[in-house]
Structures are given as C-alpha cells and as structure tokens.
Amino acid sequence: xxxxxxxRDAAAVRMVIDSIRALTxxxxxxxxxxxxxxxxxxRYGLDELLPDQISLVHGPGCPVCVTPIEMIDxxxxxxxxxEVALCSFGDMLRVPGSSGDLFDAQAAGAEVRIVYSPLDALxxxxxxxxxEVVFLAVGFETTxxxxxxAVHQAATLKIPNFSIISAHVRVPPAxxxxxxxxxxxxxxFLAAGHVCTIMGVEEYRPIVEKFRVPIVVTGFEPVDLxxxxxxxxxxxxxxxxxxxxxxxxxxxxxxxxxxKKLIEEVFVPVDxxxxxxDTLPNSGLALRxxxxxxxxxxxxxxxxxxxxxxxxxxxxxVLRGLLKPPECPAFGKSCTPEHxxxxxxxxxxxxxxxxxxxxxxxxxxxxx
Amino acid sequence: MCLGVPGRIVQIADENGIRMGEVDxxxxxxxxxxxxxxxxxxxxxxxxxxxxxxxxxxxxxxxxTLELIEELxxxxxxx
Amino acid sequence: xTDKLPSAGSCPIDAPRDEVVVLGHGSGGRLTAELxxxxxxxxxxxxxxxRLEDAAGIALGGTRxxxxxxxxxxxxxxxxxxxxxxxxxxxxxxxxxxxGGQPVGLSAAFILEEGxxxxxxxxxxxxxxxAADRAxxxxxxxxxxxxxxxxxxxxxxxxxxxxxxxxxxxLGPEQIKPGxxxxxxxxxGDHGIAVMSAREGFEFQTALVxxxxxxNGLVSSMLASGxxxxxxxxxxxxxxxxxxxxxxxxxxxxxxxxDARVPVRDAVRAACEILGLDPFYVACEGTMVAIxxxxxxxxVLGAMREHxxxxxxxxxxTVTATGKPRVLLHTAFGTTxxxxxLSGSQLPRIC
Numbered sequence: 001x002x003x004x005x006x007x008r009d010a011a012a013v014r015m016v017i018d019s020i021r022a023l024t025x026x027x028x029x030x031x032x033x034x035x036x037x038x039x040x041x042x043r044y045g046l047d048e049l050l051p052d053q054i055s056l057v058h059g060p061g062c063p064v065c066v067t068p069i070e071m072i073d074x075x076x077x078x079x080x081x082x083e084v085a086l087c088s089f090g091d092m093l094r095v096p097g098s099s100g101d102l103f104d105a106q107a108a109g110a111e112v113r114i115v116y117s118p119l120d121a122l123x124x125x126x127x128x129x130x131x132e133v134v135f136l137a138v139g140f141e142t143t144x145x146x147x148x149x150a151v152h153q154a155a156t157l158k159i160p161n162f163s164i165i166s167a168h169v170r171v172p173p174a175x176x177x178x179x180x181x182x183x184x185x186x187x188x189f190l191a192a193g194h195v196c197t198i199m200g201v202e203e204y205r206p207i208v209e210k211f212r213v214p215i216v217v218t219g220f221e222p223v224d225l226x227x228x229x230x231x232x233x234x235x236x237x238x239x240x241x242x243x244x245x246x247x248x249x250x251x252x253x254x255x256x257x258x259x260k261k262l263i264e265e266v267f268v269p270v271d272x273x274x275x276x277x278d279t280l281p282n283s284g285l286a287l288r289x290x291x292x293x294x295x296x297x298x299x300x301x302x303x304x305x306x307x308x309x310x311x312x313x314x315x316x317x318v319l320r321g322l323l324k325p326p327e328c329p330a331f332g333k334s335c336t337p338e339h340x341x342x343x344x345x346x347x348x349x350x351x352x353x354x355x356x357x358x359x360x361x362x363x364x365x366x367x368x
Numbered sequence: 369m370c371l372g373v374p375g376r377i378v379q380i381a382d383e384n385g386i387r388m389g390e391v392d393x394x395x396x397x398x399x400x401x402x403x404x405x406x407x408x409x410x411x412x413x414x415x416x417x418x419x420x421x422x423x424x425x426x427x428x429x430x431x432x433t434l435e436l437i438e439e440l441x442x443x444x445x446x447x
Numbered sequence: 448x449t450d451k452l453p454s455a456g457s458c459p460i461d462a463p464r465d466e467v468v469v470l471g472h473g474s475g476g477r478l479t480a481e482l483x484x485x486x487x488x489x490x491x492x493x494x495x496x497x498r499l500e501d502a503a504g505i506a507l508g509g510t511r512x513x514x515x516x517x518x519x520x521x522x523x524x525x526x527x528x529x530x531x532x533x534x535x536x537x538x539x540x541x542x543x544x545x546x547g548g549q550p551v552g553l554s555a556a557f558i559l560e561e562g563x564x565x566x567x568x569x570x571x572x573x574x575x576x577x578a579a580d581r582a583x584x585x586x587x588x589x590x591x592x593x594x595x596x597x598x599x600x601x602x603x604x605x606x607x608x609x610x611x612x613x614x615x616x617x618l619g620p621e622q623i624k625p626g627x628x629x630x631x632x633x634x635x636g637d638h639g640i641a642v643m644s645a646r647e648g649f650e651f652q653t654a655l656v657x658x659x660x661x662x663n664g665l666v667s668s669m670l671a672s673g674x675x676x677x678x679x680x681x682x683x684x685x686x687x688x689x690x691x692x693x694x695x696x697x698x699x700x701x702x703x704x705x706d707a708r709v710p711v712r713d714a715v716r717a718a719c720e721i722l723g724l725d726p727f728y729v730a731c732e733g734t735m736v737a738i739x740x741x742x743x744x745x746x747v748l749g750a751m752r753e754h755x756x757x758x759x760x761x762x763x764x765t766v767t768a769t770g771k772p773r774v775l776l777h778t779a780f781g782t783t784x785x786x787x788x789l790s791g792s793q794l795p796r797i798c
Contacts (some may be wrong), residue, residue: 001394001717003374003413003425010779012437019440036370039796043725045782063370064797089418090794091723103791107469116649116722116795117419119401139418139797142370145404146418149386157384194372197415197423220372222780227437248429250372250415256422259404338477338790356787370797373720390652393721395714396644398651416721418797 003249007221016226017049020233027053028236029185030229031178031321033171034192035062035350036220042354044222050229057321058351060174061192063139063167064091065343065350066274066319070304071167072097075136078165078300079110085128087121088136090114094337094346098307101346118143118150118164125154125162134296138167142194144285145259148266151287151294163296166286169272171195172203173283178320179211186321188232190218190225193247198263200255205243212241219247266291275343276315313342318351325352332356372417374425377402377410391416471791473520475685478791499697500619501680502546504612511614513548515539516607524571524601526645528637528656531604532571534732536578536586537661538683539608544663545679545735547618547670548610553579554588555606560599571602582661584608610663616670620698622677628744629702629764630737632665632757633658635687636715636729649722649795655714660733665756672750674743681735685789688727688774690736692788695772698738704764704786707779723796727776728789738766 006012032038038058041047047056060066076097079086086102093102093112106112111131115121118135125133137147147164154162171192178184191204196217204215214235218228228246235242245251263285272284287295297304309315312330317323325331325344335341337353344350375391380402382388389402391414400414405421408414414421471478488497495503502515519535529537536553543550555575559568579586612618637658643649662681669676678698682690687709695702711719711726719726733756739747744762751757767775776786 001374001713001720002376003427003430004720006430006434008779010781012434013780015437015440034370036372042784044778044780045784046780048782049780089797091796093794094791103469103471104467107467114795117401119419139370142372142417142422143797145422146401146420149401149403149420153384153386192370194370194415194417194422197372223434223437227433246433249426249433250423252423256404258406259422262404336790338481371721371723373717375721393717395655395712396651396653396717396721398721 004221007219007223009223012223013049013226016223016230020054020226020230021051023230023233023237024051024053025237027055028187028233029055029057029321030188030190030232031057031059031186032190032218033059033061033175034190034195035064036194037190037192037218037225038062038351038354040220040222040225046222046225049226054229054233056229057186058354059178059321060274060277060319062344062350063143063169064095064346065315066169066276067092067095067138067167067343068273068275069097069307069309071136071165072101073307074297074302074304075134075165076100076102076105077302078134078296079105079112080108081300084132084134085111085113085124086134086136087113087115087124089138092136092138095343096340096346118147122150122154122159122162125159129161132161132163135162135164136167137164140169140171140192140195141199141263142192142197144168144263144267145198145256148262151266151291152262154294155291163294163299164287165296166267168267168285169274170269170283170285172207173280174274174277175204176207177277177280179207179213181320183320183322186213188214188236189216190228190232191215193217193219193224193251196247196251196255198256198259201243201245201251201253208241208243214241215243217245217247217251219250275309276319309342315342315344318344325355328352370417372415372422374413374415375400376413377408380410389421391421469791474789474792475683475689476789476791480788500546501542502548502610504546511612513543513546513610513612514607515542515546516605517542518603518605520600520603521642522600523642523645524567526642526657528641529659530571530574531602532574533578534659535604535606536575536582537659537733539606540582540584540661540663541681541733541735543608543610544661544666545681546610547612547616547666549667550582550584550608550610550663552587553584553606553608555586555604556590557592558599558603559591559593560601561593561596563601568602578661582663618676618678620678620694620700623698623700623738623766623769624677624740625766625768626741627677627738627766628741628762629704629766630739630744630748630751630760631687631709631763632662632735632751633759634710634712634715635682635731635734636711636719636726637734638732639686639729640715640718642730643718651718651721653714653718655712658731658733660756662733662735662756665735665751665754668750668754668757669737669747672746674747674750675740676747677738677740679735679737682731684730686726686728686730687736688786689788691774691786694736694738695774699769699772700766701768701771701773701775702764703767703775703777703783705777708761708763710759710761724793727786728793
C-alpha cells in the first residue's frame with residue numbers, strides 16, 4: 001500500500017534506531033497520547049528497539065478508554081429501549097459500564113449495531129423510519145468532524161429519528177493536565193498525527209512554551225514513531241523545547257480548515273470528566289444549542305449521573321504514565337480482557353490490554 | 369488517535385449536496401466523504417478516517433521524510 | 448493464568464456476563480474455550496472428546512475412522528466465492544482431511560425459517576452437491592426442521608462427516624518436535640474479508656473471494672509425498688493465530704511465526720487496514736497449516752505447490768521448543784512478541 005509500506009521499512013527503522021542510540025546520553029521519559037500509536041508500538045515491539053534509557057509511556061490516548069462511564073451507561077440504557085437502534089464503533093462494545101457493556105445489552109435483546117462511520121448511522125436512520133437511531137459518538141478531534149457532518153446533514157435533510165451521545169474529547173487539555181501534575185515524570189510528547197491533521201499544530205505551542213517540553217507531531221507507522229522519538233530525544237539532549245512536525249505528509253500547520261469550521265459550527269467545548277482522570281476544563285465537545293434536537297440525552301430525558309469506578313482499577317495512574325500495567329496488582333489476575341475491571345484492559349489500544357496481549361517474554365533457551 | 373489510511377481517489381460525485389467519492393486502497397475500494405478535502409481530485413491520495421478524507425497526502429513531504437532517514441546513514445555524505 | 452471473577456459485592460450486575468451466552472462464545476477465542484471447559488467438557492467428557500481435535504479418532508476393529516461435526520450460521524447466506532451450502536460441505540470435509548481422513552460420507556441437517564424461499568433452498572442444496580462432487584464425497588443422510596418466522600436467520604446448516612484414516616498414519620500434536628517447520632497452504636484471511644464485503648454496514652468493493660474449498664485432495668498429495676507430517680489443522684473462525692494457539696496448547700509447543708513470511712493478499716491487507724483488523728485473526732475456510740519435520744520441508748512444500756490449492760504454500764515458522772505452550776511472532780524489525788488468543792471476536796476499531 002502506497003504511503004504505508006515505505007513507512008514500515010525495516011532498514012529505515014534500523015537506521016533511525018541507530019541514530020537514537022548514538023544520541024542518547026541520559027534517561028528520558030516520552031509519552032505518546034494516541035491509541036493508534038500505542039497499537040503500532042505494541043504490534044511491532046518498537047519500544048524494545050529503543051535504548052534502555054528511553055522510557056516510552058502510553059498516555060490517555062485511547063478515546064475508547066477515557067469515555068466517561070456515565071456515557072456508556074447512557075448508551076446501554078438507550079439501547080435497551082425497544083424503539084432504539086444504538087450504533088457504535090466496534091471497539092466500544094466491550095468497554096465496561098457500571099453494570100455490563102454494550103455486548104451484554106445486545107445479549108439481553110437490545111439492538112446494537114457496529115458502524116464504521118457516523119454517516120452509516122445516519123443512513124440507517126433514513127432507512128429505519130420507524131425507529132430511533134442513536135449514535136455513540138466517541139473519539140478525539142479526528143472523529144469530531146465526521147460526527148459534525150452527520151449531525152449537520154441530519155439537520156439539513158430534516159431527519160427526525162437520528163440523535164447522538166456526544167462523548168468527543170480534546171487532547172491538549174489532557175497533555176496540559178499531565179504536565180501540571182506534581183507527580184509528572186513525562187519530559188516530552190509525541191502528539192497524535194491525525195488529531196493534528198484536523199486541528200493543526202498551534203494549540204500545542206502554548207503548552208510547549210509554558211511547560212518547556214518538546215512536542216513532536218508524529219504519524220502512525222513504525223518509521224514515523226521511531227523518527228518522532230528521535231526528534232524528541234535530539235531536542236531533549238540539546239536542551240531545546242520546540243514544536244516540530246514529523247508527519248508533514250498529512251499535517252499542515254493550520255490543520256484542516258473545512259473540518260475545523262464544521263466542528264465549530266456544531267460543537268462547543270465543555271468541561272468533561274475523563275474516565276480514570278479528573279474533570280478537565282474545555283476537554284469535551286457538546287452539541288451547540290441550535291443542534292440540541294440531535295442530543296440523545298435531551299431527546300430521551302436522560303440526565304447522566306456520575307458513576308463510581310471499581311476501586312481496584314488503577315486506570316488513572318496508568319493513563320498518566322505513573323504506573324506500568326504489569327505493576328498493577330490486578331493485572332492478568334482479577335483483571336483480564338475477558339473480565340476487565342476498567343477500560344484500558346478492553347480496547348486493544350488500551351495500555352493494559354496491549355501489555356497483556358503482546359507483553360515481554362523470556363526467550364526459551366532453545367529458540368534462536 | 370486514530371485509524372487513518374491513505375487511499376487513491378478514483379471517482380468523485382455529489383450526493384445530497386455533499387462531495388463523495390470512491391477511494392481505492394489497493395484491492396479494496398470504498399465510498400468516502402471528500403467534503404473536507406476539496407483540494408483533492410481523482411488520482412490524488414487522501415488519508416481516510418471513519419469514512420472521511422481528512423487530508424490530501426503531500427507526496428513531496430512523504431519523500432522528504434524518508435530522505436531525512438537516508439541521510440542518517442553514516443557512510444553517506446551529509447548535505 | 449487463571450481468570451478469577453471480581454468480587455460480587457462491589458458491582459451489582461443485572462444478568463452477570465457468565466450466566467448468559469454472548470456472541471463472543473461463538474468466536475473460537477478464549478470465551479469459546481471457557482464455555483467448552485465450563486459446560487461441555489464437564490457434562491460430556493470422555494477420552495476422545497477431551498482431546499479436542501478437529502475430528503474424533505475412533506478405532507473400529509481394524510479400521511480407524513475420524514468423525515466430525517460443524518454448524519454453519521454465516522450471514523449473509525451468499526458471499527463472493529461461495530454460500531452457506533458450499534461452506535457447510537467444505538468445512539466438515541476439511542475437519543476430516545486435516546486429521547488424515549479420506550471423507551466417505553457426509554450428513555446434513557437443515558434448520559429453515561418459515562417463509563424462506565424454496566428457490567433459495569434449491570440454490571444452496573445444488574451448491575452443496577457441487578461442493579461434495581468436487582471433493583468426491585456424497586451426502587448420505589439429511590434432516591429438515593422448520594422453525595417460526597423470525598428464528599434461524601433464514602437457514603442454518605449442520606454437517607457431520609466420517610473419514611477413513613490409513614493404518615500407517617500417525618498424526619497428532621503429540622508428534623510435534625522442536626525444530627519442526629510450520630507450513631501454510633496459501634494466503635490467510637480471504638474468507639472473513641470476502642464475507643464482510645457482502646455484509647451490511649461495511650460495504651466495500653473488491654474482487655476478493657472466499658477461499659472456501661475442500662482440502663482433502665491437497666492433503667492426499669501431502670501424505671503421498673512421504674514427508675514426515677506431524678499434524679495439520681485448518682484455521683476457520685479466529686484465523687491463523689487462533690489455530691496456532693490451539694495447536695501450541697495441544698502439542699505443548701512453542702511456535703515462532705515469521706511475521707513477514709505469512710502470505711496475505713493485498714485486498715485482505717487493505718481491508719484490514721481500513722477496518723483496523725489484524726489479518727492473523729481473520730477467518731479462513733480453505734487454507735491449512737501443517738507441522739512437518741524440518742528435513743522434509745522441501746518435499747512437502749513441493750507436493751503442496753503442485754496442487755491448485757497449495758500454489759502459494761510456504762514455510763512461515765518453526766517449533767522452537769516443547770514444554771511451555773505459546774505462540775510468538777517474530778517481526779520484520781527483529782522484535783518478538785506474543786501472538787495471543789483473542790477473548791471474543793475481533794472488533795473493528797476506530798483508534
């Protein structure tokens with residue numbers, strides 16, 4: 001696949017790794033905030049290639065994992081209503097709410113459908129005129145414009161039976177919150193390349209300047225990730241703190257103006273509680289008043305109340321890069337993908353599931 | 369975030385006032401909304417996320433990214 | 448690693464997950480294994496079933512037979528490269544074939560939904576006949592039941608089959624030895640993606656077709672090559688990774704797979720990229736793996752490549768040890784990681 005295969009080239013990765021080894025003189029902690037990047041790192045074992053002094057940690061970059069538990073509970077409650085067909089991205093279906101997940105709701109008779117795009121949910125609403133189609137809209141700023149288009153179309157075409165639960169979240173407040181924490185160990189960030197494709201890079205400049213940390217906008221293929229790390233390490237070793245763009249083939253400094261315009265038209269930033277973290281100001285997106293008719297919680301009269309998490313789940317520390325999943329006492333014992341205590345054990349990009357599924361092993365004596 | 373894959377636009381058409389297209393990923397083609405990539409035309413590569421084009425792939429920037437790596441090779445003369 | 452239930456007091460649940468069947472129980476992954484271990488084995492346990500092989504080996508006086516059963520609930524009923532009928536025939540033939548059984552007869556049970564079109568039923572049964580003829584087998588027994596409108600998704604088919612195993616054959620995961628070669632007959636993931644392309648919600652266009660095919664001819668060629676074949680399996684739901692994990696467990700083996708060597712068609716790779724799926728977990732239906740003695744790799748591969756269903760056969764890995772069962776993936780970057788069993792079905796992702 002063009003523009004994919006070249007960025008998976010093993011020789012290129014090796015060259016970049018060699019340059020990182022040559023550069024590194026001290027320990028550094030770098031965080032990536034993107035489930036897609038976590039996935040690539042774990043899939044190919046890229047962190048094993050880095051020198052031991054480089055600690056690559058996974059932040060709250062999996063929107064599936066940070067979706068507030070009360071929104072999942074709301075989605076389940078709506079799915080259970082006879083008139084509702086609940087549409088969702090696949091990876092949300094196994095995230096535990098307060099009592100079960102969407103798969104459990106489906107097993108009990110609820111109509112839950114996996115969609116690939118919000119437009120598919122809208123299309124379903126057009127076809128199923130007798131039913132209420134509710135779309136669980138999760139994702140960072142990358143996905144927000146796709147939901148915005150679906151809502152905008154629903155308004156334009158006056159589709160009466162379509163609504164959304166808006167669970168979108170924004171990345172910059174999460175990075176700022178991690179850096180502002182007194183326990184923070186993170187010294188540099190890889191910013192999510194597709195979030196920045198939409199939003200541009202300028203939102204990260206104030207963070208770079210306030211906290212004096214290098215931030216490198218990075219892509220998702222092995223070459224991209226190691227190159228992003230190399231650019232962070234170079235800055236750290238040289239004592240610089242700048243905003244750089246590794247993913248220039250997709251990210252323009254100003255981002256995608258048409259997408260930003262529609263996000264602005266449809267959504268407004270609100271404070272939001274991230275699962276496992278605190279309430280972060282202006283970190284969520286809610287529908288503007290003029291699109292309130294498409295807000296599923298309003299339409300069905302649901303007021304989401306905050307729901308308690310299971311106390312043994314230490315997702316919060318994991319998401320802040322303070323605890324590596326294998327250090328959690330429940331890891332692999334009372335918390336497994338089949339019986340997860342919290343969200344990061346469910347999604348394949350969640351840090352806990354990633355570590356469990358593809359974790360380190362000790363090679364047996366006979367293996368080459 | 370998030371899953372985005374580059375594909376080549378093979379057809380563009382208007383649907384309900386929205387710019388839609390067929391995108392070829394190499395053996396698979398799928399419909400996508402191209403409203404956010406008005407600068408991309410047939411033959412161009414776009415990054416597709418959740419059924420939407422989110423950027424036109426800058427081939428020159430892609431090449432430059434790879435060239436930077438080749439320049440790391442110690443035997444090569446640094447420019 | 449034991450899966451312990453979280454303490455009941457901390458989380459009230461309406462219908463606890465472990466008390467009802469969920470779709471994941473049918474995926475072929477860990478949840479399926481849990482169901483087998485918690486319900487089926489305790490109730491039905493016997494030395495033959497407990498081996499949990501693709502087909503049961505039974506000695507009848509001087510003859511060894513293998514006996515297998517499988518149920519088919521595929522949606523949609525028609526997909527590029529086949530339909531529920533051909534799938535049902537090939538599926539059971541393949542379970543017999545990988546156990547070394549020459550199929551001698553199949554049975555088929557049809558569960559039909561009231562209102563199902565007779566013309567469609569005709570199509571699917573003709574398709575079964577064509578598939579059976581291709582494999583040189585007859586469907587010798589059948590049954591039909593009809594259920595109320597709204598059940599059975601149109602049509603479900605269950606097939607069973609008997610095959611005869613020649614005396615000299617000694618196949619089984621206990622034969623696996625360190626150093627053995629892992630071979631695959633062709634590209635993986637075709638069936639899963641072909642079915643998905645026809646399914647509502649993921650519509651994409653492709654020339655890709657399911658790999659559904661009867662493997663008994665290919666297996667005969669392989670056995671005739673004289674190479675020392677330890678055991679064979681055909682990956683179905685859950686794909687290559689799932690079957691390798693089963694094999695590792697049954698054989699107590701450590702298997703290392705070379706990521707870059709596993710053949711995957713461009714269209715399957717592309718579909719997996721856009722949906723966020725891993726081809727190693729996508730279903731196959733006419734592809735098989737074999738573990739053979741290292742020194743016989745060339746001989747067996749040669750025989751496979753002569754057969755139309757084995758044209759792209761290749762070596763994809765090695766058994767590196769026996770003792771602790773696990774499946775490892777050696778990547779193109781020189782790193783190694785576990786290729787784990789999934790808990791339920793693989794889900795398309797957005798991240």
